[in-house]
Amino acid sequence: MKKTWGSLFILTLILALLAGCGGGGNAKSGSNSGGQTGQNGSASDSGSQDEIVELDLFINHSWYPVRSWTGSIAEEITKRTGVKLNVTVAADSEQLPLMIASGDLPDLIFTLREPRLENPDMSYPWNELIEKYAPDFEIDPVRLAVNTAQDGNVYTVLNSFATPEEWASNPYALGNDGNPGIAVRQDILDELGAKIETLDDFVSVLEQVKQKYPDMVPMTMDIEWIPQYFKMQFGIPPHSSWHEQDGQLKHIISHPKALEFYKFMNSLYRNGYILAENFTYSNDQIDDEYAVTGRAFAHSHTVSVAEADNAKVKNQGGNYQFTMIPSALTDEAYNLSTGTGFSGVYITKNNKNPQKSIELIKFLASKEGLELVMFGIEGQHWEWHPDGYPVFHYDVNDADYVNSEGLKWWYLYSDAIVEGLRGYVPGTQTTKALQEIKEITEHNPAIGMVKLQDGTDEKVIFDKVAEMVKTEEVRIYLAESEEAAEQAYQNMLKLAEGIGLSKLESWATAEYKKMQELFNQ
Amino acid sequence: MTADTNTTDAKPIRSSLVWKRFKRQRTLHLFVWIGILYLLVFAYTPMFGILMAFKNYTIVQGIKGIFTSSWAGFKYFIEFYNDYKFYDIVRNTLVLSFLKVIFTFPIPILFAIMLNEAKNMAFKRVVQTASYLPHFISWVVVLGLSFTFFSSNVGLINQLLLDWGWIDKPLPILTSPNYFWGLAVGSAMWKEAGWWAIIFLAAIAGINPTLYEAAQIDGAGRLARIWHITLPGIRGTVVVVLILTIGSILGGGLVGSNFDQAFLMGNAGNNDTSEIVQTYAFKVGLAQGRYSYAAAIDLVQSVISVILIFTSNAIARKVSGTSLF
Numbered sequence: 001m002k003k004t005w006g007s008l009f010i011l012t013l014i015l016a017l018l019a020g021c022g023g024g025g026n027a028k029s030g031s032n033s034g035g036q037t038g039q040n041g042s043a044s045d046s047g048s049q050d051e052i053v054e055l056d057l058f059i060n061h062s063w064y065p066v067r068s069w070t071g072s073i074a075e076e077i078t079k080r081t082g083v084k085l086n087v088t089v090a091a092d093s094e095q096l097p098l099m100i101a102s103g104d105l106p107d108l109i110f111t112l113r114e115p116r117l118e119n120p121d122m123s124y125p126w127n128e129l130i131e132k133y134a135p136d137f138e139i140d141p142v143r144l145a146v147n148t149a150q151d152g153n154v155y156t157v158l159n160s161f162a163t164p165e166e167w168a169s170n171p172y173a174l175g176n177d178g179n180p181g182i183a184v185r186q187d188i189l190d191e192l193g194a195k196i197e198t199l200d201d202f203v204s205v206l207e208q209v210k211q212k213y214p215d216m217v218p219m220t221m222d223i224e225w226i227p228q229y230f231k232m233q234f235g236i237p238p239h240s241s242w243h244e245q246d247g248q249l250k251h252i253i254s255h256p257k258a259l260e261f262y263k264f265m266n267s268l269y270r271n272g273y274i275l276a277e278n279f280t281y282s283n284d285q286i287d288d289e290y291a292v293t294g295r296a297f298a299h300s301h302t303v304s305v306a307e308a309d310n311a312k313v314k315n316q317g318g319n320y321q322f323t324m325i326p327s328a329l330t331d332e333a334y335n336l337s338t339g340t341g342f343s344g345v346y347i348t349k350n351n352k353n354p355q356k357s358i359e360l361i362k363f364l365a366s367k368e369g370l371e372l373v374m375f376g377i378e379g380q381h382w383e384w385h386p387d388g389y390p391v392f393h394y395d396v397n398d399a400d401y402v403n404s405e406g407l408k409w410w411y412l413y414s415d416a417i418v419e420g421l422r423g424y425v426p427g428t429q430t431t432k433a434l435q436e437i438k439e440i441t442e443h444n445p446a447i448g449m450v451k452l453q454d455g456t457d458e459k460v461i462f463d464k465v466a467e468m469v470k471t472e473e474v475r476i477y478l479a480e481s482e483e484a485a486e487q488a489y490q491n492m493l494k495l496a497e498g499i500g501l502s503k504l505e506s507w508a509t510a511e512y513k514k515m516q517e518l519f520n521q
Numbered sequence: 522m523t524a525d526t527n528t529t530d531a532k533p534i535r536s537s538l539v540w541k542r543f544k545r546q547r548t549l550h551l552f553v554w555i556g557i558l559y560l561l562v563f564a565y566t567p568m569f570g571i572l573m574a575f576k577n578y579t580i581v582q583g584i585k586g587i588f589t590s591s592w593a594g595f596k597y598f599i600e601f602y603n604d605y606k607f608y609d610i611v612r613n614t615l616v617l618s619f620l621k622v623i624f625t626f627p628i629p630i631l632f633a634i635m636l637n638e639a640k641n642m643a644f645k646r647v648v649q650t651a652s653y654l655p656h657f658i659s660w661v662v663v664l665g666l667s668f669t670f671f672s673s674n675v676g677l678i679n680q681l682l683l684d685w686g687w688i689d690k691p692l693p694i695l696t697s698p699n700y701f702w703g704l705a706v707g708s709a710m711w712k713e714a715g716w717w718a719i720i721f722l723a724a725i726a727g728i729n730p731t732l733y734e735a736a737q738i739d740g741a742g743r744l745a746r747i748w749h750i751t752l753p754g755i756r757g758t759v760v761v762v763l764i765l766t767i768g769s770i771l772g773g774g775l776v777g778s779n780f781d782q783a784f785l786m787g788n789a790g791n792n793d794t795s796e797i798v799q800t801y802a803f804k805v806g807l808a809q810g811r812y813s814y815a816a817a818i819d820l821v822q823s824v825i826s827v828i829l830i831f832t833s834n835a836i837a838r839k840v841s842g843t844s845l846f
Contacts, residue, residue: 101583217674275674276696280788282664454810455579463809468605471796474789478696495605 052078053356057085057412060096060111061343064089064409065399071406072380076372083360105348108357110412113158115453117346118149124347125153129358137362145518146340146445158341162416164443172389173420174434175337175441180228180238181433183291183306183322184298188213199233199329202298206273209297218273220287220296222305226279227265227473229300232440233329234261237336241466242447242508249450249508251501253469257332259489262476266485269477279474292316303327303433324429327436335441338448345412364413373410374418381407389424396422446515450508458507461500468495574598574816597817604805606796614771614779614797614822617702622766622774624706628714629775630759633721634747649722652715660781663708667786671695671704696790705782705795713776720762721755728754760843767833771798771826798822 069078069085078084088106090096099105100116109117117123130137139154142163147154167173184196184205192212194205206218228238234257242249245256252258268274281287291299292312299305299322306322313320327333347357363369375382375390382390394401402408408422425431452459472492479485543550569587574597576590601607632652639645655663670677673691682688694700732750741749766774773779780799787795798818806815838844 276693276790277673280696280790282668282785282788460809460811464805467805467809471789471792474792478790498605 052082052084053353054084054086055108055352055357055360056106057087057108057110057345058096058099058106059087059089060093060109060114062090062092065403066406066409069406071404072377073373073406073410076377077360077363077369077410080369080372081356081360081363083356105350107348107351107353108412109346109348110343111346112343113156113341113451114346115149117348118153118155119151120153122346122349123155124349124351124354124357125155126157126347126358126361127154129347129354133355134358134362137358137365139365142445142519146449147344148518156344156346157413158344159411159414160343160416160419161339161341161445162420163445166415166417167438167441167443170388170417170421172387172424173417174423174431174438175420176423177302177304177430178239179303179327179335179434179437180225180232180300181303181305181327182219182229182298182300182325183309184325185320186323187320188297189323196325197329202325202329203268203273206268206298207271210272213297215295217275217290217296219268219298219300220290221274221278221299222284222287222301223278223281224284225301227261230265231261232327232335232437233333234264235330235332235334236261237334237338240336240338240447241462242338242450242512243336244444244447244512247509247513248505249447249512250505251465251496253465253492253496254501259486262473262489263482263485265477266479266482270480270482276478279477288312291322292318294318294320298325303437304430306429324433327433328440333440335437336447337441337443338445339416339443340445340448361413364410370414370418373414374408374422376405376407381405389421389426396425446512446519449515449518450511457500458504461504464499465496465501465504468492468499571816571820573813574820576813578813579810593813597814598821600814601818601821606801609793610796610798610801613783613794614799617705617779617783617797618770618773620702620706621709621776621779622770625710625714625774625776626763626766628710629717630721630755632714633718633725634751636718636722637725637751638743638747649715649718653719654715655712656716658712660778660785663712664785667704667708668695693790695786696788698791698793698795701786701791701794704786705779708786709773709776709778709782712778717762717775721758724755724758725751756841757843760837760841761845764830764833764837764845768826768830770829771822 067087067089069087074085085108096109096111096114097116100114100122105122111117126139130139139157140163143157143161144154146161147157149155162173188209189196189205192205192208194201194208196202196205209216209218231238236255236257237243237252241252243252243255244250255261269276278287287296287299287301288309290296291309299309301308303324306324309322313322345361347354351357364373371378371390375392376394381394382392385391396402408419411419423431423434452462469492472488472495476485476488476492479488572587575593575595576587577593578586578590582590636645636649639648658666668676671679671692671694673679673693673696676691676694678694679688679691683691692700694704728750732754733746736746736750762775769775769777771779773782779797780803783795783797783800784803787800799822802815802818802822806812806818834844834846
């Protein structure tokens with residue numbers, strides 16, 4: 001009892017503190033899982049002899065961890081290309097729209113796809129610049145298709161993308177941390193003598209934990225990562241808002257397996273394996289506290305959850321370990337990657353030196369450029385393993401070192417394969433989980449290319465449905481009986497229909513067909 | 522008026538009189554003009570933004586887009602009316618607001634009277650300080666505290682009730698729609714009652730003490746003195762505060778904070794009772810970049826507010842003879 005009160009008190013203090021400062025901190029990129037190697041153009045030795053050209057670069061990500069053109073990678077790029085960048089990182093998300101509205105643009109802008117920059121009055125089309133200044137800079141057709149703007153020009157090529165073929169051709173290129181995973185307490189699993197190989201195993205272990213350790217919460221879930229892992233087990237794309245059904249693009253809530261998935265989630269709640277409160281956590285730290293203070297058996301978050309928890313437990317002097325459960329617990333397990341890339345560089349009409357700008361990108365897109373940015377200087381920072389993956393001389397997860405050297409973050413042009421290789425660390429639980437996910441992943445960038453434009457009716461419907469689903473979904477999770485859960489699900493579909501889902505779906509299907517044609521060309 | 526028309530030379534005399542009076546009161550005028558300037562700059566000027574509610578406005582058009590964008594008429598008002606949550610959120614806004622006025626308005630008055638009657642100065646001071654301190658705690662912190670107290674798994678209250686055997690299942694205070702209104706009104710009361718008691722304490726201090734002495738000599742007991750002297754003595758203050766309260770009723774009245782509470786303590790679990798007009802305007806309007814729609818939603822609330830303040834003012838004038846305007 002004394003102990004309970006003691007830990008209660010400590011938890012109380014921690015939570016009170018967290019409530020005050022929760023929120024920040026998790027602005028990490030979320031760079032997509034897409035990705036690969038760009039072109040085959042070899043690095044040109046352009047320009048290094050000339051005098052150095054300074055260009056202004058605006059990075060439209062206020063969370064960006066590198067803020068100046070310093071570190072060995074930046075120096076090396078300047079040495080190779082003769083370009084030095086004066087970097088400005090956005091103060092907030094309104095800065096770029098304001099710059100666009102006022103016409104006061106820098107030389108280069110690194111941002112998510114920005115349709116307002118995609119016209120010849122705002123930016124130089126890459127295709128024109130390549131023709132004029134860098135005719136040997138080749139970009140593969142899939143990447144061109146994905147990045148072609150409405151007017152047929154290519155104004156940027158997004159990084160962090162790879163074609164399905166590129167993914168298939170490199171076994172060491174894995175997705176990133178933006179993939180779901182669940183970790184469980186190995187010591188308790190051993191004590192129970194249980195194994196988790198199927199979804200039924202997992203549920204029965206939760207039941208045993210509930211019986212034998214009544215003070216523990218069988219499973220705690222990160223507020224951002226509640227449904228993904230289980231959607232994956234039921235064969236529902238965990239990250240996409242869409243799924244394809246008989247050639248039609250449908251909203252994810254009407255997936256044929258959705259009802260089964262929701263009923264399963266509801267049963268977890270009704271059987272007392274998860275807390276109702278878990279759906280209302282106001283920050284993403286509470287679940288971590290449950291896990292690393294020994295109050296929870298299973299912890300659902302991303303593929304790195306076991307290692308992250310273990311590190312914290314070790315720091316606190318705990319003597320237990322978390323282990324990832326398999327990424328696929330059912331035969332239906334399925335992951336869909338619809339990524340079309342993360343961010344790209346726009347060369348604006350104000351650019352002082354379009355030639356140097358496209359040459360810089362050409363260098364970054366070359367094999368040397370890609371490896372320099374993602375891995376570092378060969379020999380000094382890393383070297384190839386005979387099996388074909390890089391072995392690093394530094395800790396790739398040491399953010400301070402990586403940021404100070406400018407590693408990774410100058411990926412103004414990059415691809416998901418080199419990025420994926422950077423995450424391949426043999427023998428770790430995270431790598432194992434990512435490999436398991438890779439096996440069940442399908443790629444369909446055409447879905448990712450169905451993009452809603454601001455101010456359109458479709459966007460309004462989509463946003464309204466998303467907002468509605470946020471609350472209606474929880475109503476299903478927390479229903480008091482299976483019948484009530486089913487009813488809540490049907491009600492959610494009805495509401496979506498009322499908001500105009502059919503209209504949205506027929507628009508999306510039409511767009512999707514257009515995009516598929518682009519790929520087939 | 523008539524004096525002006527009678528004589529021709531009356532005018533300059535008059536205006537010089539006005540000028541003299543103005544010079545005498547110039548310090549007071551300065552105060553007034555600062556207030557008026559403040560209202561003009563921060564309250565009246567931005568009101569042109571209301572135009573947005575009737576236009577197809579997007580933020581990229583900048584400020585001038587408010588005038589140059591095309592007219593949308595009542596499109597956004599109709600959209601709001603047809604929203605599947607319209608009735609729920611209007612009901613929640615009204616119920617939460619009225620509950621707050623009914624429960625939180627009398628508490629500071631009672632509290633002030635009780636404090637006034639306390640004879641031990643040290644006790645009085647400690648109680649007063651302790652009761653108005655929560656006013657300075659932000660709602661974000663209150664949310665953290667409420668989690669610590671009411672969480673069904675780690676909350677102190679649930680732990681105690683379970684330990685004492687009063688309940689066999691933890692109460693879902695933070696996640697069930699049945700508890701939200703109580704939670705909101707209770708926490709607002711805890712946070713603001715002590716603060717607002719100060720204004721009533723000040724009013725009580727202004728009552729002539731000879732009245733109490735006279736009443737005492739006449740044999741009035743403590744309750745009789747409160748009833749016949751204290752309460753009538755602060756009636757004017759009570760009515761003014763009540764009118765101000767009703768004017769801001771949809772924001773939570775005296776204790777304010779409807780938005781903070783609904784936004785912070787509201788969650789997917791208790792959404793049925795916690796979603797109010799303001800949070801909805803934020804979620805489906807501002808957060809999605811639909812400024813016109815957000816403006817329309819909020820304008821609906823403003824119109825209801827204006828009606829309420831005129832009504833309450835009229836009623837106050839009739840009932841008590843005191844009114845704001």
